[in-house]
Amino acid sequence: MSTFYELTPKDAKGNDYPFADLKGKVVVIINVASKCGFTSQYKELEELNKKYEGKNVQILGFPCNQFGGQEPGTADEIASFCSLNYGVTFPVLSKIEVNGSNEDPVYKFLKSQKSGLLGMNRIKWNFEKFLIDQNGKVVERFSSLTKPSSIAPKIDALLK
Structure with a gap:
């Protein structure tokens, strides 16, 4: 894939979720898990979602079971x-x-655009976050330790 907008992942029901529909929006993408020490970040992610409701911001979670088997559920369970x-x-x-x-x-794609700590091209754990601007450019990557609320000023700056 050469651009963010060419990506078409699947939603929880298995239907296409074309990123082309996100053109003009600031996007936050997070790999999530239900049984992780960082799972409580869902609360702040939803607070961000509410804060930017009606604005050109989209938050997207991607469940992942690769880290300690912390997302074992089905799509419906998740x-x-x-x-x-x-x-x-x-x-x-x-x-x-x-x-x-x-x-x-x-x-x-995300990892090819922004490497992690020490240049690592791997996701280290659940709840890593990527911030994508309105033009589909990955502008920042945040570790699992980064609280979602601390990303708000960066979203605000992109919206200006």
């Missing part, structure tokens, strides 16, 4: 967990792999 425990209303797409030979093209 959706139920997110809704019941954190009131999540942003899209949580299909479960994917973010590293290795079966890595999803979305993560292959």
Whole structure:
């Protein structure tokens, strides 16, 4: 893939979710898990989602079970967990792999645009975050330790 907007991952129901529909929006992409020490970040992610409701911002979660088996559920179980425990209303797409030979093209693209700590081209753990501008450029990558709320000023700057 040469551009962000050419990517078409699957949603939780297995339908295409074309990133071409995100043109003009600031996008935050996170690899998520329901049984992780960082799972409580769902709360702040949903707060960001509410803060930017009606603005050109889209938050997207990609469940991943590659780190300690912390996302073992089915798509329905994951959706139920997110809704019941954190009131999540942003899209949580299909479960994917973010590293290795079966890595999803979305993560292959994201990692090719922004390497991680010490130049690593791997996702280190659940809840790493990527910030994409309105033109589909990956502008920043954040570790699992980065609180979602701390990304808000960077989103605000992109919206100006």
